[in-house]
Amino acid sequence: MRDVLAANLRRARLGRGLSLSELSRRSKIGKATLSQLEAGAGNPTIETVFSLSRALEVPISDLLDQQLPSGPTVVRGAEVEVLRGAAVDLRPLHGIEADGGMVEVYDQQVRPGARQDSLGHVGVEHTIVQAGRLGVRVDDQEVELGPGDYIGFDALRPHSYVALDGPVRSVLLLQYGSDQRLRLTDPHAPGLVGKD
Known part of the structure; x- marks a missing residue:
């Protein structure tokens, strides 16, 4: 999940034309923490993901999903982070x-x-x-x-x-x-x- 969040967070931030400093101000998340998240480090919490969703004005899935699969979908709860x-x-x-x-x-x-x-x-x-x-x-x-x-x-x-x-x-x-x-x-x- 960290790697997917890292790529999607950077994509969303750049797509909105925001610097790390501006996203930090809007989300109330430290610039160093945001930099770590974009690097695929750290452990994002619910609060962090929801703050980013709010600040970037995007659904949580735009931050966490890799891609939608085709065909039948089975998700094992025990295997989900x-x-x-x-x-x-x-x-x-x-x-x-x-x-x-x-x-x-x-x-x-x-x-x-x-x-x-x-x-x-x-x-x-x-x-x-x-x-x-x-x-x-x-x-x-x-x-x-x-x-x-x-x-x-x-x-x-x-x-x-x-x-x-x-x-x-x-x-x-x-x-x-x-x-x-x-x-x-x-x-x-x-x-x-x-x-x-």
Whole structure:
């Protein structure tokens, strides 16, 4: 994941015409850390990836995906590198393209004892609880969700997740419109084609 993030981060930053200093200012991530990430070093956290997504105004998949496979897709959760945050473990499973937009599918586990805060990022966030009780705060509104419950909201709004009485297992879907995606002609090519 580090090598893919390194290449995509550099591609996205240059595609937006940003220096490392400007991306550091926008993302509130140190310039040295950004330089390490572009070099394929360090361990990016959920907070780091979401901050970069917000600052660059691109979906997370534009930073983490190598390319979309053709044919049947099988993803083994145990083989996927986990993005860890203060309270959440995310396993990126798949990106589904439709009408120029994208829906990213994640296995999301919320650990008890901490709150996962997000300042917001591009897209629409959808969460479906599979097991446990999940507290979700969006702006000043708080809701509790149980197994089978769903919440969706504009992910630009500040939001947080907390496991209320033990671990929570859920499916997280991040939905992006065609205007929110970078267009990469070839995921391995150094150049970038701008937005539609």
